[in-house]
Amino acid sequence: MLYAVHMDVQIPHDSDPATIDKLKAEEKARAQDLQREGKWVHLWRVAGRYANISIFDVAGHDELHGVLSTLPLFPFMEISVTPLAKHPSSIK
Numbered sequence: 335m336l337y338a339v340h341m342d343v344q345i346p347h348d349s350d351p352a353t354i355d356k357l358k359a360e361e362k363a364r365a366q367d368l369q370r371e372g373k374w375v376h377l378w379r380v381a382g383r384y385a386n387i388s389i390f391d392v393a394g395h396d397e398l399h400g401v402l403s404t405l406p407l408f409p410f411m412e413i414s415v416t417p418l419a420k421h422p423s424s425i426k
């Protein structure tokens with residue numbers, strides 16, 4: 335199943351910079367592993383914001399929740415999920 339996911343990242347200003355840098359590096363590695371596995375099929379920056387819009391291709395809601403809730407930056411994210419269905423006019 336395909337899902338559009340909007341992630342807004344909000345890191346508290348008083349966070350330890352070294353801890354946040356480590357979490358960002360771990361987030362990047364996890365995101366790239368999921369892209370190589372074909373589960374995170376698009377990852378786009380929202381221009382002008384510390385946010386992304388992504389497309390995930392996973393088995394269903396439970397797998398998506400498992401993936402999102404174990405992202406290293408999950409505690410600092412506001413996430414919204416939109417399940418996607420085929421559009422009747424799409425040629426793909």
Ligand SMILES: O=C(O)CC1=CCC(=O)O1
Binds near residue numbers: 385
């Ligand atoms: O920077 C972001 O939008 C948060 C994030 C998701 C995957 C990644 O590497 O960073």
